[in-house]
Amino acid sequence: MDYSLLPIYVVSLVNFAIGHEKEEVLEDGLVSRYCICSPTTGEVMTDSLHFVYLELDRLKVKFGRPDQCTSIVEQLAYSLKYMRELTECPKEFVDRLFKLLFEASEFANMGIDKQLKVSEIMRTELDRIAENNYAREQGLKQGKAEEKRVTAMKFRDLGVDIAIISQATGLSEEEIRAL
DSSP: OOOOOOOEEEEEEESSOOOOSOGGGOBTTTEEEEOOBOTTTOOBSOSSEEEEEEEGGGOOOOTTOGGGOOSHHHHHHHHHHTTTTOSSOOTTOOSHHHHHHHHHHHHHHSOHHHHHHHHHHHHHHHHHHHHHHHHHHHHHHHHHHHHHHHHHHHHHHTTOOHHHHHHHHOOOHHHHHHO
16 A cells, blocks of 8 residues: 655635746746745755645736636636626636536525525435436346346256255255245
């Protein structure tokens, strides 16, 4: 077993622009990354802890112009920054991530009564799926058991010793005699 720990990334959404010494630190003009280091030597404390900031206020694309987003990072920032004003996922955002983001937002904006109704429908559908899966498994088990019985009867009718049939099929000698 490998029990080594993976690095941790703390991802933060900030609705302001962080003051950086150099703007070149920004990725896509919106994302900054930092780690913990000594203020005197600059030595990095660990490579296992990372801080990532999506600075929403740095987005240059104005509301109503999602077509001007040139990267998935800009699309994400646009979606988060203007979520309150948006009534649907912009058609330009074809990635499944954005569909899920907007579905979650729609659910969160429903009244509690509607959320409970939707949750009940989802729970009922999940129950139906689970019941179907269980029925399928039971049907397979019954089919295999029936196949063993048919095989045992054929061997018995051919005069094969019941102890050998029991070993081959896994059925008890009593079950085979009762067939």
